[in-house]
Amino acid sequence: AQTVTQSQPEMSVQEAETVTLSCTYDTSENNYYLFWYKQPPSRQMILVIRQEAYKQQNATENRFSVNFQKAAKSFSLKISDSQLGDTAMYFCAFMKPSFSGNTPLVFGKGTRLSVIA
Amino acid sequence: DTAVSQTPKYLVTQMGNDKSIKCEQNLGHDTMYWYKQDSKKFLKIMFSYNNKELIINETVPNRFSPKSPDKAHLNLHINSLELGDSAVYFCASSQDQLAGYGEQYFGPGTRLTVT
Numbered sequence: 638a639q640t641v642t643q644s645q646p647e648m649s650v651q652e653a654e655t656v657t658l659s660c661t662y663d664t665s666e667n668n669y670y671l672f673w674y675k676q677p678p679s680r681q682m683i684l685v686i687r688q689e690a691y692k693q694q695n696a697t698e699n700r701f702s703v704n705f706q707k708a709a710k711s712f713s714l715k716i717s718d719s720q721l722g723d724t725a726m727y728f729c730a731f732m733k734p735s736f737s738g739n740t741p742l743v744f745g746k747g748t749r750l751s752v753i754a
Numbered sequence: 755d756t757a758v759s760q761t762p763k764y765l766v767t768q769m770g771n772d773k774s775i776k777c778e779q780n781l782g783h784d785t786m787y788w789y790k791q792d793s794k795k796f797l798k799i800m801f802s803y804n805n806k807e808l809i810i811n812e813t814v815p816n817r818f819s820p821k822s823p824d825k826a827h828l829n830l831h832i833n834s835l836e837l838g839d840s841a842v843y844f845c846a847s848s849q850d851q852l853a854g855y856g857e858q859y860f861g862p863g864t865r866l867t868v869t
Contacts, residue, residue, distance in 0.1 A: 670856065676795075680842060682860035726795055732856060741787055741799035741810060742858060 639664045639731050643745035650719045651753055657704075658714045658748045660729030666690075670732040671705065671712045672742065677725040685727070688712065719752045726750075757781050760845050760861035767835055768869055775830045775864045777845030784849065785809070786828040787858065788820060791842040800843075803828055832866075840868045 650656035673685040688696045704713045730742040758779045788800040801820045802810035817833040845861040
């Protein structure tokens with residue numbers, strides 16, 4: 638079974654600074670998908686960024702980028718120019734591909750990020 | 755237009771009651787899910803349906819019964835509610851992985867409080 642570990646329960650960052658959230662995972666699969674989801678106080682789950690394991694290039698979405706290290710099974714999220722609206726819980730998630738319908742996400746326990754003005 | 759909707763958003767009820775949560779998606783997705791988020795914010799899969807068929811049923815008490823009348827709807831019925839059922843329940847949907855990333859779109863969640 639796959640497991641996802643987020644070792645930082647809470648983090649804080651000054652507005653406009655850069656912060657990196659850590660995520661490691663354990664799997665015997667060679668191909669899979671990794672995601673970061675954001676959950677603000679509104680509790681809506683919002684997809685931030687995704688990465689396919691067979692792609693070596695790190696994914697980037699505006700101020701959000703990942704550092705994907707497949708051999709180390711590490712998938713960290715970097716937020717540049719942090720904004721107050723980035724304050725949220727951030728979940729790292731793993732998904733195993735399947736040809737018989739989709740498989741569910743396996744989530745880490747989350748990192749609560751606070752952006753300070 | 756809301757992609758994945760859930761009703762109700764808040765549900766307060768007493769132990770022993772039976773309640774249902776409804777979920778609808780208008781994205782044309784084939785797979786729908788129910789996740790439970792506990793008081794420590796941990797998210798875990800409960801059920802997964804693909805084209806109205808149950809695919810995944812994690813170790814969830816028999817008091818929880820999902821029903822999918824069509825591929826756009828996945829409802830969750832809970833019998834004999836217990837205090838430990840208090841949580842936020844999320845519905846999600848995704849397109850077939852062969853057609854895309856299989857990323858999942860979540861509903862707004864239903865906060866269930868059992869007193």
